[in-house]
Amino acid sequence: MNGTLRLARAELRKLFTTKALPVSFAIAIVLAIGSVIVDAMVAGKNGSPRLGTDAGVYQMLKFGAITCVVMLILGILAAGSEFRHRTIIPVLLATPHRARIFAVKVAVIAGLGAVFSAVVFGLGLGTIELTLSAHGMHHLPAGVGHLYAGTVISSACFGMIGVALGALTRNTIGAIVAAIAWTLFIEQVILAAIVPGIEKWLPTAAAIGLTNAPGPDPGRVLPPTTAGLVLAGYALALLAAASRTTMRRDLA
């Protein structure tokens, strides 16, 4: 087995030997299935789309953002806890190749994000099909496949952004709080108010463009391909900065 594969196995072993991974995955699965059930329960009420319509299914599939946020946090923890608990030191003593270690970590988190989001999307979709079947409906809109792919891509990108943030900052908890505040509040509320129209070019809006079906005002989000490129661009830019910092940082 070559060195890169061994490092990838070691990275997976690290992830599967702490509570962060199973706890965050369990939370994401519960939230995704829970949101589908809640959407099904309120379908057709208070202006919500009716069950079984294309709009109704798209409304139920809006849980893609959950896996993005979970992968963002997991990425921050995967990189940040190496510095917080100083576990990076035994790793670097064993394999003193910082660039390779960082690249492998990014690849493993991106891969995990893709697999995990595919599983969660599958579970959510299965829950939707069961719900529709219970009401004698069997219709899924054609755009589901695009949302599936969009969720996988955006979750992988958010995992990579998380690794970059974890490597750039020295305070893991602070990075998680700041990242959540950014995605839920700063980007869509504050920046959108200060510079109208900018929000669709920001990472969270790009993820929404990938994970949600076009809403009544398609101009508010980018088309999926553009959104994917914008999100990947943010991930690569942050990874480049994090890689530079990781290569130069003295470890005390």
Next chain:
Amino acid sequence: MSTISIQNLTKRYGSVLAVDDLSFDVEPGRVTGFLGPNGSGKTTTLRILLGLATPTTGTATIDGLAYHELPDPVRQVGAALDSGCFHPGRSAAQHLRIIATATGLPRRRVDEVLGLVGLSDVAGRRVGGFSLGMRQRLSLAGALLGDPGVLVFDEPLNGLDPDGIRWLRGLLRELAAQGRTVFVSSHLLTEVAQTVDDVVVLARGRLMTQTTLPDLVARTAVVRVRTPDASRLFEVLTAAGMQVRLVDGSTVEARSATADAVGMAAAAAGVTILELSRHDEDLESLFFELVQQNHQNQEIAA
């Protein structure tokens, strides 16, 4: 066997000079103590040697190679830098298996080193619940994992109980006897005096002395002479090039001299000796003297 070489090493953090033009070598088959008070630059030097920090100038090499150039670091160098490099949620075995997986070491090696450091019974317990001594042992297990020829330990006795200290001293001697290069830092000379063959003493980032332990011990020896003619003996011994102190009207002390040399010099000068005895000052006093000497030299230079 492997040699550690530090040559003209300087490390500056902004305006702080942590290591100042440091040069020395560490030979295989011996335990070398790397001594100096806290903040003297020991840990910075070790981190540069292990590729965790970059030098401002100079080199730190193992067999002529910088750490990142070593072809198989885990099998060449084992290092235990401190007892805090663990994820508290992982078990001791999981921590070591991650290193073993990353480097292609067999899983059985993890069990072997856990047995070697006496942690087999707690291999499955989370490191977060470990005492400082247990963490120290786990850190040593990590260093021994690849069965390397060079071992670098930073303050390895911290947190160990008396049994643990005795065990570690024996282990260090055994590793050196196998021909390995063993480099051990400590801020207390007495802590490692029973273990080391050579010493490198550092103060404020500068090399104070590099010598063997017997030589350092010889420097602590004081020969005390009681004589009816103390002032005459003082002159005779000073003229013989010895460091001499007139204690009182009937006692003279000679430092860094053997009792034989003092007795012969007194006899040659016809000075009567009533009593001649050798006393060893404690090593720690000499250590502090060396460090103080550096401080004074720097103040004079300033």
